[in-house]
Amino acid sequence: xxxxxxxxxxxxxxxxLIMQSCNNYGSEINIINAQEGIAIEATYHFIYSExxxxxxxxxxxxxxxxxxxxxxxxxxxxxxRSKAQCEQSDTVFTLSEIPIKTEQRYQSRIFHNGHSExxxxxxxxxxxxxxxxxxxxxxDESTQIRKTIIKEGVLTAxxxxxxxxxxxxxxxxxxxxxxxxxxIYLDKLQREGNGSTLNKxxxxxxxxxxxYELVTFSKLPNANIxxxxxxxxxFTGNSSTSSMYKWHNTxxxxxxxxxxxxxxxxxxxxxxxxxGRSIYSYSPDDNFRGTYNGKIVSEHPEIIKTQIISFxxxxxxxxxxxxxxxxxxxxxxxxxxxx
Amino acid sequence: MKKIxxxxxxxxxxxxxxxxxxxxxxxxxxxxxxxxWDNYPEIHKKxxxxxxxxxxxxxxxxxxxFLYESHLKNMDExxxxxxxxxxxxxxxxxxxxxxxxxVIGIITLGTPHNGLELLSGAFKGEIINLFSYLTxxxxxxxxxxxxxFDNHTNSISSFAKPIIHSVNxxxxxxxxxxxxxxxxxxxxxxxxxxxxxxGIYDLIPNxxxxxxxxxRTLDIPLINIYGSEDGWPVLRALSSLHKIKKTKCxxxxxxxxxxxxxxxxxxxxSNIREIQQAHITTYNTLTILAGFNPxxxxxxxxxxxxxxxxDRIYRYIGVDIHCDFAINTGAIQFKYLNxxxxxxxxxxxxxxxxxxxxxxxxxxxxxxxxxxxxKGNSTSSVINIQVEGVNQMEIQSHQAIRLIMHRIFNEKxxxxxxxx
Numbered sequence: 001x002x003x004x005x006x007x008x009x010x011x012x013x014x015x016x017l018i019m020q021s022c023n024n025y026g027s028e029i030n031i032i033n034a035q036e037g038i039a040i041e042a043t044y045h046f047i048y049s050e051x052x053x054x055x056x057x058x059x060x061x062x063x064x065x066x067x068x069x070x071x072x073x074x075x076x077x078x079x080x081r082s083k084a085q086c087e088q089s090d091t092v093f094t095l096s097e098i099p100i101k102t103e104q105r106y107q108s109r110i111f112h113n114g115h116s117e118x119x120x121x122x123x124x125x126x127x128x129x130x131x132x133x134x135x136x137x138x139x140d141e142s143t144q145i146r147k148t149i150i151k152e153g154v155l156t157a158x159x160x161x162x163x164x165x166x167x168x169x170x171x172x173x174x175x176x177x178x179x180x181x182x183x184i185y186l187d188k189l190q191r192e193g194n195g196s197t198l199n200k201x202x203x204x205x206x207x208x209x210x211x212y213e214l215v216t217f218s219k220l221p222n223a224n225i226x227x228x229x230x231x232x233x234x235f236t237g238n239s240s241t242s243s244m245y246k247w248h249n250t251x252x253x254x255x256x257x258x259x260x261x262x263x264x265x266x267x268x269x270x271x272x273x274x275x276g277r278s279i280y281s282y283s284p285d286d287n288f289r290g291t292y293n294g295k296i297v298s299e300h301p302e303i304i305k306t307q308i309i310s311f312x313x314x315x316x317x318x319x320x321x322x323x324x325x326x327x328x329x330x331x332x333x334x335x336x337x338x339x
Numbered sequence: 340m341k342k343i344x345x346x347x348x349x350x351x352x353x354x355x356x357x358x359x360x361x362x363x364x365x366x367x368x369x370x371x372x373x374x375x376w377d378n379y380p381e382i383h384k385k386x387x388x389x390x391x392x393x394x395x396x397x398x399x400x401x402x403x404x405f406l407y408e409s410h411l412k413n414m415d416e417x418x419x420x421x422x423x424x425x426x427x428x429x430x431x432x433x434x435x436x437x438x439x440x441x442v443i444g445i446i447t448l449g450t451p452h453n454g455l456e457l458l459s460g461a462f463k464g465e466i467i468n469l470f471s472y473l474t475x476x477x478x479x480x481x482x483x484x485x486x487x488f489d490n491h492t493n494s495i496s497s498f499a500k501p502i503i504h505s506v507n508x509x510x511x512x513x514x515x516x517x518x519x520x521x522x523x524x525x526x527x528x529x530x531x532x533x534x535x536x537x538g539i540y541d542l543i544p545n546x547x548x549x550x551x552x553x554x555r556t557l558d559i560p561l562i563n564i565y566g567s568e569d570g571w572p573v574l575r576a577l578s579s580l581h582k583i584k585k586t587k588c589x590x591x592x593x594x595x596x597x598x599x600x601x602x603x604x605x606x607x608x609s610n611i612r613e614i615q616q617a618h619i620t621t622y623n624t625l626t627i628l629a630g631f632n633p634x635x636x637x638x639x640x641x642x643x644x645x646x647x648x649x650d651r652i653y654r655y656i657g658v659d660i661h662c663d664f665a666i667n668t669g670a671i672q673f674k675y676l677n678x679x680x681x682x683x684x685x686x687x688x689x690x691x692x693x694x695x696x697x698x699x700x701x702x703x704x705x706x707x708x709x710x711x712x713x714k715g716n717s718t719s720s721v722i723n724i725q726v727e728g729v730n731q732m733e734i735q736s737h738q739a740i741r742l743i744m745h746r747i748f749n750e751k752x753x754x755x756x757x758x759x
Contacts, residue, residue: 044619050650091673091695095662098696100654106616116501120612130678131658136701137568137727143601148609157609166605168512170613173504177497185627229637252637261630266640278643290623298626306647313472313663322647331623 038334039179040110045328051099052310052318054081060319063309065273068317078316096312098131112336114176120148126160186292186333224264225256250275262299276308288326292333300329359419359443361388361748361759362410366426366449366735367536369395369402376735379744387759399427399541399548403434411439419443421757423744425735426450427538429563433552436559444756446562446747449703449734452553452713454544456669461529462543469573469663470522473655477514480648481506484614487641495632498625501617502642509614513607544669557719560756564743566729567701568670571661574601604656611653618646662697670700703730722753 055063055072064072072078092098103123110116122145132138145165147158155170216228230251255265266278281303282288290298304324312318363376370392391410393402411420420441422432429450436442484506488499532539541548622642629635665671678694702725713721729737746752748759 040620040624042620042623044616048650050654090693092678092697094659094666095697096654096659100658106612106619108616108620118613118616120609120616134676134696135571135661135699143605145605145609148612150613155606155609155613157605166602166609168602168606170508170610171504173500175501177494178500181494181497182624182627185631189627189630227636252640254636254640256636261626263636263640266643268640268644276644276647278640290626298623300623300626304643306643308644308647310651313468320647320651322650329619329623331620 037111037113038109039112039175039183039336040108041332041334042106042108042110043328043330044108044326045103045105046324046326047101047103048322048324049099049101050320050322052096052312052320054078054097055309055317055319056084057082062274062277063307063319065271067273068309071317075316094312095131095134096318098134100129100131102129110175110179112176112179114174114179115152116172116175117151118149122146182333183335186297186335189297190292190295220255223258225258225260227254227256228252229254262301274309276306278304278306280304287328287330290331290333293335297333298331300326300331302326302329358387358417359421359759360414361421361423363388363390364406364422364424364428364431365390365392366424366428367395367532367539369393369536379741393431395536395538397537399430399538400434402431402538403438406431406435407438411435411441414441416441421446424448424450426731427542430541430548430552431538433557433561436557437555442559444560444562446564446744446757448564448740449566449731450563451542452563454546454549455542456544457667458539458543460667462533465667469660469667470518470525473652473660474514474518474522476648476655477509477518477652480645480652481510483641483648484645487638487645490634491632491638495628495635498621498628502614502621502645505610505614505617509607509610512610513603517603553714555714557713557721560720560722560754561713562722562724562747562753562757564724564726564734564740566703566731566734567725567727568703568730573661573664574604608653608656611649611656614649615646615653618642618649622646662699665699666697668703670702672698672700674698701725701727 055068055078057064072082101124103125105121105123106118108116108118127133143165144159145157146160147162149156149158150170150172153169153172155166155168156164157166159165216226218226218228220226228251251269251271253265253267253269254263256263262280262282263278264280268275268277280301282299283302285302288300288302289296290300301324303326305321306323307319307321309317310320365376376390389410391406393406395402397405414420418441420439421444422435422442423446424432425448427450429445429447429452432442432445432447433452436445485499485503487502488496540546543549622639625635625639625642629639662671673695675693676696676698678692678696713719724743726734726737726739726743729739734740747757751758
């Protein structure tokens with residue numbers, strides 16, 4: 001009796017394992033022997049919102065250089081939009097002006113043998129974005145991708161019903177060199193820790209002076225550190241279709257926390273033209289940490305708000321604002337010895 | 340009295356004995372059309388059908404004159420002619436009606452009675468600009484992304500690997516293998532049509548030909564069958580273009596051609612998701628190295644800008660290009676709608692207001708007004724039929740159209756005039 005019961009249990013368990021491994025819909029990364037040989041486990045879960053808008057004189061002064069103002073003044077449409085108040089304007093001219101908000105989750109594993117796996121999920125609730133309903137024949141939900149798995153050289157995408165929509169070969173990179181370099185620094189960090197701010201600044205000056213035309217450090221009234229760099233390189237921004245619009249002589253200003261471990265603000269300029277700006281916020285929660293052997297080695301942003309000037313297909317400048325609000329921005333590093 | 344009675348009797352007999360002929364005309368490509376009207380074999384079995392080709396090195400009126408002189412004029416004076424035509428052929432049919440009193444009915448499939456908005460944009464290069472724009476910003480992003488780690492040692496550059504690998508996948512799978520080909524094909528097609536098919540210029544909205552033909556009164560029944568797009572217009576249009584010969588081939592009739600390009604677009608979007616994941620991972624892992632290599636602080640920030648650019652491409656492929664395309668095909672209407680959006684990026688958290696919003700219509704760009712208005716009199720009737728899920732490219736071969744045609748000819752759903 002006992003023997004047959006045991007045999008039945010073994011058979012049942014085996015069947016369950018086989019069935020689960022045959023189910024491509026989202027569970028493989030947890031079922032197979034992925035626990036062994038993991039170097040990096042990353043989970044990114046965030047709310048993403050974006051919108052593009054025409055530049056407004058009252059709201060976007062920082063981005064209005066002489067060049068941009070001339071473009072606006074010479075275009076009656078842009079000129080009118082630059083003066084319109086947000087709440088007064090009664091027309092949205094293109095879909096690109098309509099905000100989109102999505103909820104996304106990435107789970108990624110990189111193994112010590114250089115292989116990697118990623119699951120991406122679109123968790124956005126149906127009906128959340130009216131933009132998808134501004135079409136007479138609504139987009140067929142069954143064709144929309146809600147989950148993508150990249151594993152063993154194959155990309156598979158699924159719709160909201162769990163049905164496969166795409167399957168395609170997708171070559172994965174060999175991550176061994178990446179991991180080798182990373183773990184050298186992780187071990188170094190564990191041994192030496194973070195140096196003092198003064199030491200870091202000296203290190204920065206020494207290294208950066210070799211690479212940039214000008215390097216300036218300053219301490220801000222709020223005790224944060226400002227690092228200004230002038231690069232000699234061109235930054236090829238998004239351009240109009242009629243010509244390449246290269247930003248020359250770029251200059252960046254990075255604001256770091258007093259310990260110089262976190263970026264708080266970043267601005268990229270071309271001359272006096274502000275091209276883009278990112279502002280970061282952090283949380284003390286463990287969900288926003290990188291850990292190695294149980295110890296915190298890095299802090300990751302909770303919120304990143306970015307504004308960048310771009311040009312639409314008609315060559316008109318627009319300001320694109322994105323906000324990423326992380327619910328989880330976590331990486332766990334595993335050394336080879338612990339696996 | 341007897342003479343009058345006899346004349347009436349002979350006249351009535353002649354009318355009763357007059358044969359109904361079904362004359363099939365091709366589209367823009369005339370006799371060189373890549374399909375033939377052999378999707379309707381059961382109709383052509385009867386001896387009262389004839390398919391007529393025509394040369395394309397002339398305007399629509401000239402084509403009509405040619406067809407009248409070479410064919411219709413020689414038909415029995417008492418014959419009753421039904422003209423069936425696709426695309427530009429439908430306008431040829433309407434012009435023929437003005438030359439021949441024997442035409443008693445017209446059926447048009449995918450005919451741009453108001454002109455083809457798409458052509459205006461295409462000849463000005465506006466359509467190609469959309470694809471060129473997408474290609475250009477994609478290549479720019481690839482350039483920005485692949486140069487983020489310039490000026491770093493090889494070991495640091497290894498951190499670029501996941502990003503660059505994903506970006507290269509996108510370049511190969513989408514830009515090189517599909518989008519570039521289509522852009523070149525579309526450009527070539529427009530040049531080919533512009534130079535080889537003179538009648539295409541009559542199809543530009545507000546051409547003198549269209550103003551003239553639409554001023555005339557229509558005194559016979561006309562069935563105007565036209566298509567629609569479901570889902571995103573660029574995907575369906577590109578799907579049809581991508582396999583254009585297959586789309587129009589009778590042997591392909593059981594398959595839907597319009598979803599073929601979905602694969603490429605959705606693969607591209609999945610690819611971009613991988614690119615974005617790689618950006619986040621590299622940004623976070625570089626925090627470890629940045630403490631020892633200070634120049635990486637600035638390098639990291641370029642990753643955020645690069646990621647933002649890829650987000651933009653994702654959105655353009657997923658949404659914006661379809662709106663831009665619809666604007667170029669005249670398939671946009673501004674509607675006063677409730678603009679209830681979550682503007683968390685801006686000052687107010689929630690915004691409720693009414694706005695004029697761009698609304699993508701379901702017409703496939705070949706009939707910019709859903710219901711064509713014809714000038715008619717008491718003997719004319721226009722029946723507009725929009726067929727869901729069938730676009731202009733497949734309107735000749737699609738199963739749904741063949742069913743409608745069968746019912747028109749054999750079930751007399753629109754009266755005796757069109758029955759065979």
